[in-house]
Structures are given as C-alpha cells and as structure tokens.
Amino acid sequence: MSDRHDGSTIDLEKALVRYMVERKLSRRELLERIAAVGSAAALAPIIAACSTAGATPSPAASASAAPPPSAAPTASPSPTPVPSPETELNILNWTDYLADEVIKSFEAKYKVKVTQSFFSTTDEMYAKLGDDGGDYDISFPISVDVPNMIAKGTIAKLDKSLLTNIKNLGTEWANPGYDLGNTYSVPYMWWTTGVGYDPARLGGEAPTSSKALWDKRWSQHISMLDDWQEVFGLTLIQLGHSANTDDAAELDEALALLKEQKPLVRTYSTDTIGTMTSGDIWIGHIWGADRFAIQETIPDFAYFIPEEGGVKGSDTVATFSGSPHPIAAQLFINHLLDAEQSAANTNLIYYMGPNAAAKEFIDPAILDDPTINPDQEIVDKLEELLALDQAVRDEYLSRWQELRG
Amino acid sequence: MALLLPGVGWLVLFFVVPLAFIFIVSLGSRDVLDRVSLASPSLDNYFKAFDPVFLPTFLNSIRYAAITTVLSLAIGYPIAYWISRYGGRHKVLLIILVMLPFWTSYLIRTYSWMILLRDNGVVNSILQAVGLTHEPIILMNTDVSVILGMTYGFLPFAILPLFVSIDRLDANLVAAGRDLYASGRQAFRHVTLPLTMPGIIAAALLTFIPALGDFVTPDLLGGPQTTTIAKNIQELFLAGRDWPYGAALGFVLMIVTLGGTLLALRTLRREVIGAD
Numbered sequence: 038m039s040d041r042h043d044g045s046t047i048d049l050e051k052a053l054v055r056y057m058v059e060r061k062l063s064r065r066e067l068l069e070r071i072a073a074v075g076s077a078a079a080l081a082p083i084i085a086a087c088s089t090a091g092a093t094p095s096p097a098a099s100a101s102a103a104p105p106p107s108a109a110p111t112a113s114p115s116p117t118p119v120p121s122p123e124t125e126l127n128i129l130n131w132t133d134y135l136a137d138e139v140i141k142s143f144e145a146k147y148k149v150k151v152t153q154s155f156f157s158t159t160d161e162m163y164a165k166l167g168d169d170g171g172d173y174d175i176s177f178p179i180s181v182d183v184p185n186m187i188a189k190g191t192i193a194k195l196d197k198s199l200l201t202n203i204k205n206l207g208t209e210w211a212n213p214g215y216d217l218g219n220t221y222s223v224p225y226m227w228w229t230t231g232v233g234y235d236p237a238r239l240g241g242e243a244p245t246s247s248k249a250l251w252d253k254r255w256s257q258h259i260s261m262l263d264d265w266q267e268v269f270g271l272t273l274i275q276l277g278h279s280a281n282t283d284d285a286a287e288l289d290e291a292l293a294l295l296k297e298q299k300p301l302v303r304t305y306s307t308d309t310i311g312t313m314t315s316g317d318i319w320i321g322h323i324w325g326a327d328r329f330a331i332q333e334t335i336p337d338f339a340y341f342i343p344e345e346g347g348v349k350g351s352d353t354v355a356t357f358s359g360s361p362h363p364i365a366a367q368l369f370i371n372h373l374l375d376a377e378q379s380a381a382n383t384n385l386i387y388y389m390g391p392n393a394a395a396k397e398f399i400d401p402a403i404l405d406d407p408t409i410n411p412d413q414e415i416v417d418k419l420e421e422l423l424a425l426d427q428a429v430r431d432e433y434l435s436r437w438q439e440l441r442g
Numbered sequence: 443m444a445l446l447l448p449g450v451g452w453l454v455l456f457f458v459v460p461l462a463f464i465f466i467v468s469l470g471s472r473d474v475l476d477r478v479s480l481a482s483p484s485l486d487n488y489f490k491a492f493d494p495v496f497l498p499t500f501l502n503s504i505r506y507a508a509i510t511t512v513l514s515l516a517i518g519y520p521i522a523y524w525i526s527r528y529g530g531r532h533k534v535l536l537i538i539l540v541m542l543p544f545w546t547s548y549l550i551r552t553y554s555w556m557i558l559l560r561d562n563g564v565v566n567s568i569l570q571a572v573g574l575t576h577e578p579i580i581l582m583n584t585d586v587s588v589i590l591g592m593t594y595g596f597l598p599f600a601i602l603p604l605f606v607s608i609d610r611l612d613a614n615l616v617a618a619g620r621d622l623y624a625s626g627r628q629a630f631r632h633v634t635l636p637l638t639m640p641g642i643i644a645a646a647l648l649t650f651i652p653a654l655g656d657f658v659t660p661d662l663l664g665g666p667q668t669t670t671i672a673k674n675i676q677e678l679f680l681a682g683r684d685w686p687y688g689a690a691l692g693f694v695l696m697i698v699t700l701g702g703t704l705l706a707l708r709t710l711r712r713e714v715i716g717a718d
Contacts (some may be wrong), residue, residue, distance in 0.1 A: 067443055160680070185475060186477070188475055189475055257580055267679055299666055302665075302666050303582075303665055304583045304664075304665050304666065305666055311556075315556070315560040315562065315563070315582075316560065316561045316562040317559065317560050317561045317582055317583070355558075379509050426532075427472070427474060427476070429680070430682070434677070434681060434682050435495075437677075437681075438495055438674065438677070439495060441666070441669050441673075442495055442496070442498050442499050442669055442674070442678075
C-alpha cells in the first residue's frame with residue numbers, strides 16, 4: 038500500500054493484522070466472518086419484528102358471540118334497550134369528527150364503554166376496515182364508496198327497529214342515490230366543493246361563477262383539485278350537464294374546456310391550505326371545510342358555491358358484517374340521529390348534518406352562513422358525485438390522463 | 443457456501459418475491475368490483491401499456507432523471523475530489539456532513555424547498571429586498587423547482603461512490619503524470635478521469651435509476667406540465683383501481699430502464715475504459 042495514509046488508517050490496519058495473526062486467519066476467512074456477522078446483524082431486527090407481529094391475535098378471534106347482523110336479526114327486542122346488552126363499542130374515525138359530549142352521553146345512557154381509533158386518509162380507513170370491518174363496530178365511509186362496500190359484503194344491513202330516530206332525517210336524505218332507503222348506512226355530514234379566493238389578491242373583486250377559475254388575469258395563480266371526479270364535476274356543471282354523466286360527447290366538451298384552462302393553472306393539488314396560505318394561489322377549487330383552516334392565516338379569505346351549481350359530498354355512518362358489537366353499534370347510530378347529538382357534532386365540525394330536527398340546536402353562526410347552510414333553492418342545485426360504473430369511470434380517467442399528460 | 447444464505451435469502455425474500463408478485467398481478471385483470479382476478483391470465487396489459495398517451499410523461503421522467511444525473515455528477519465530483527484530496531484527517535467527518543441530510547425525512551426536505559421557492563418565500567423575498575426584482579418570480583411548480591429538488595435529494599447518492607473511487611486513486615500515478623510534463627488539466631483528463639470512471643458510472647446509475655421513478659418530488663414541487671410516468675402509474679392504482687394495468691406499466695418502466703442502463707454500461711465500458 039502507498040504511504041499517503043493518515044494516522045487513523047494505519048492503526049486500524051495494525052489492529053486487523055494483529056487479529057488475523059492471533060487467530061491464524063487468512064484474509065479470505067476474515068472476510069467471510071465479517072460477512073456472516075454483518076448479515077446476521079441486519080436480519081435480526083426483521084426476524085424480531087416478524088415474530089412479534091405473528092403474536093398479535095387475529096381480529097375475528099376476539100369477536101363476541103353475537104351473530105352478524107347481515108342476516109335478519111332475531112335477537113333484537115322492539116323497544117330500544119337501555120342499558121345495551123353489549124358493553125363495548127369500537128369506533129374508527131377521523132380526528133375531531135365526533136363531539137366528546139355525544140360520546141359521553143351515549144356511554145352514560147347505555148352503559149357502554151366507547152373506544153375511538155383514528156385514521157387520516159380514506160385509503161387508511163378502508164385498509165383498516167378490510168373486508169368485514171375488522172375490530173371496528175362503527176366507521177364513516179364516504180358515500181361514494183358505499184355501493185362498492187355493499188357489493189363486497191363489508192357493510193351490514195341496518196335494523197330499522199333499533200333506529201327510532203331515523204325520522205329526523207331531512208326528506209332529501211331519505212333515499213340517497215348511493216344507498217336506496219338507507220338500508221345499510223345513515224348519512225352523517227355533508228359538505229360542498231366550490232371556489233375559494235383571497236379578495237386582496239383579486240383587487241377587491243367578488244366572483245360568483247366558477248368561470249372565474251378560467252380568468253386569464255389570474256394566470257399561474259389558479260389551482261384545481263387533484264381529483265378527477267371533482268374537476269370534471271365542476272366543469273360539467275358549468276357546461277350545464279350532470280356531474281355524473283356518461284355521455285362521451287359531454288365529457289369531450291368538458292375535456293376541451295379543461296385543456297383551455299391548463300396553461301393558466303399553477304398546480305393540481307389537494308393541499309389547498311398550503312398553496313393558498315403560501316400566496317402562490319389567489320383563487321382555487323377547494324373543499325368547503327378547508328376555508329376555515331385558510332382563514333386562520335388569511336382572515337378575509339372568501340368561499341362561494343358557484344352560481345351554476347356545485348358539487349356536494351357526504352359521508353355516512355355504518356356498521357360492518359364482522360363487527361364484534363352489532364347491537365351497540367346500531368344504538369350508537371340511532372344516538373347520532375338524535376336532534377341534539379347531531380347538532381353537537383355540527384357545532385364541532387362546521388358541516389351540516391342531514392338532520393332536519395337538529396336545526397333548532399345548531400349554533401346560529403353556522404345556520405346563518407350561506408356556504409355551510411345554503412338556502413333550499415341552492416341546495417337543490419347541488420349535485421352529489423356518485424360511484425360510477427367501471428366502464429364510465431374509465432371514460433373519465435382516460436380523459437383525465439390526456440389532460441394531465 | 444452456507445454463509446451466502448443470509449444475503450441470498452434477503453435478496454430472494456425482499457426483492458425477487460415482491461417482483462414475482464407484481465408480475466403475477468400484471469398478468470391478471472380487474473373484475474367488476476375492482477379486485478385483481480387471475481381467472482384468465484394474459485399479456486394484454488403489456489400491450490395496453492405501450493399506449494402513446496404515456497409517451498409525454500415518460501419523456502418527462504427521462505428528461506428530469508437525465509438532467510438530475512448530469513447536475514449531480516457535475517456538482518458531486520468536485521466536492522468528492524476536494525474532500526478526498528484536501529480533507530486530511532477530517533475526511534470522514536466531511537463525508538458524514540454530506541450524508542447528514544439523509545437522516546431527515548425526504549418529504550421534509552422537499553417541503554423546505556417549497557418554503558424557499560414559493561412566491562412569498564425566502565428566495566423571492568431576498569431578491570425583492572435587495573432590489574433585483576419588484577415582483578415575485580414564479581419558481582414553484584415549474585421545471586426549475588422539480589430539478590432543484592431532485593438534484594438536492596440525489597446529490598448524496600452521487601457523492602458517495604465518487605468519493606470512494608477518487609479516494610482509492612493512487613496519488614503517485616498523478617504525480618508520475620506530472621513528472622512526465624503533463625499539465626494539471628492533462629493529468630486530470632488522462633490519469634484521474636479514466637481511473638475514477640467506475641465511480642462515475644456507479645454514481646450515474648445510483649442517481650439516474652431512482653430519479654426515473656421519483657414520484658414525490660415532481661408531485662409536490664411540480665406543476666401541470668411536469669407530470670411523470672410514476673404519477674400515471676399511481677393514478678392507475680388509486681384512481682383507476684386497475685392494479686394489473688398499473689403493475690404492467692411499472693414492469694415495462696423497469697425493463698426499459700434496465701435495458702437502457704445495461705446498454706449504456708456496455709458502451710461506456712468499451713469506449714472509455716477499454717480504449718484506454
């Protein structure tokens with residue numbers, strides 16, 4: 038070896054040579070030893086993790102003996118039982134999506150212990166629920182995903198005899214398109230998708246039409262959601278078509294309009310809060326609830342439902358075919374339908390629920406806000422995005438790919 | 443021979459098996475409920491994967507990966523050279539300092555680029571404060587931000603193999619070249635560069651291949667014009683719920699990358715090292 042070494046390397050070499058001489062190792066044997074130790078050290082944590090994971094009990098094994106409620110329930114008494122025959126309830130939920138007082142009043146009334154677990158994206162929720170709900174009795178699938186879950190047998194049928202409060206639902210929620218007759222699920226909250234803008238950046242203008250997102254004056258300061266169904270929905274409604282259309286000509290029209298918009302768009306992003314507060318985006322396609330978070334940084338931030346009509350979304354509360362506590366679950370769903378409980382949730386989340394009777398208990402500030410609680414004539418113009426057939430969805434997606442590529 | 447078992451076992455379990463899974467899925471098809479069905483396996487998805495709609499995004503991916511690789515080599519080589527030649531006792535410390543950003547999450551490092559580059563971010567604020575510009579320059583959501591973010595992320599991948607290769611170089615060979623009346627530049631070109639070529643090739647591969655599949659950086663830092671093939675594949679899985687098609691497209695990307703890389707390797711070896 039050459040002599041350009043510094044001190045540390047020479048010491049290491051000496052130590053290695055001493056090691057080899059003491060044990061009468063050849064260089065080859067030394068290398069083999071190092072390889073064995075190295076790979077064992079690398080594999081050890083993996084093997085340890087595998088053995089502890091295998092020790093976790095399978096969810097089904099801990100289920101109670103109650104029969105799955107997808108069959109016609111034979112064990113349910115006609116009046117609502119107080120206290121409940123089951124003493125535990127497992128909820129899987131978004132964070133801050135259920136008022137504490139609702140849970141506490143349920144626990145007190147039915148003597149049930151409620152445990153809540155959380156997720157942060159819909160993909161996470163469906164992964165945790167799996168094919169039969171796993172360990173969870175209650176969760177909140179988005180309405181668009183409900184038909185698929187019904188077809189796969191994940192969601193359990195509801196026992197209407199336990200749901201005495203279902204009469205509280207507003208008439209427009211009695212027969213939603215994704216779950217006729219509310220057979221498997223009950224609506225929980227609904228929201229709108231519309232347009233948000235920073236009035237200071239728009240020079241004091243107050244647009245009311247979604248065409249403002251095509252305004253060349255805001256070029257490179259416009260954002261659209263990175264969600265094909267929302268983007269096409271907004272565009273189709275602007276063109277006067279249904280947001281769930283399967284007509285290829287109408288879809289082509291929407292694609293042409295979106296292609297016109299593309300040079301003006303700064304980003305297609307679901308991080309609406311980040312892009313708005315950074316000042317990069319002045320006007321954007323956002324979900325209604327995001328505006329509260331944006332208003333923390335930009336107090337004058339404004340939001341409107343386009344005058345052409347907008348998209349509304351909703352989620353549901355449901356119980357599942359493998360849930361360990363089906364009766365407690367349905368009692369909880371009934372509890373959520375109570376007027377005061379529904380109002381308590383709305384006051385926390387700032388979404389309207391489907392509960393007509395709850396309106397008298399809701400915070401007046403929320404009731405007065407036309408973007409959360411619009412007048413009936415505007416509500417009638419809102420369209421819900423439905424779960425599309427595979428073939429129709431492919432029509433949308435191939436155009437979305439053409440737009441984005 | 444038994445000592446090979448851990449290494450081979452690792453490769454098989456964590457590399458070959460998942461790859462086999464993806465290949466099997468790519469032969470299947472999507473049923474009505476969006477589940478993978480292997481009822482009639484076929485290579486149809488592979489023919490579909492050569493759809494021309496993917497060409498622009500594929501070219502985007504190649505373009506970003508290539509520019510990132512060239513920039514990483516151009517920036518990384520001088521750094522590695524400097525640390526090796528002049529680092530002295532602090533060589534190891536300096537290399538650790540280069541690697542240190544790796545310890546932070548890649549996502550957080552990408553977000554910090556957003557803070558730097560956005561319209562009222564650090565760069566624009568400084569430019570306006572100094573008086574060079576009066577309005578914010580649009581840096582975010584452009585090719586520039588994507589390439590900056592990717593080069594920054596992959597620079598350590600390039601520096602390390604370059605450093606190892608340069609460090610192994612015997613200084614006496616360069617000295618011998620100088621003794622034979624070569625100028626500094628000629629010595630570099632005829633002695634150092636060819637001898638460190640294995641390191642350069644390794645650095646190029648280690649940068650180009652992951653950059654080709656990089657999904658996060660173009661998605662976060664890029665705009666509508668910077669869509670990559672990785673984003674297309676992700677959308678096929680999540681929005682399209684067509685796992686077999688996405689798997690096939692991913693496999694095609696992998697094979698094209700592998701083929702291109704092997705071809706480039708063979709050409710480089712023959713031309714640069716073989717000729718010398």
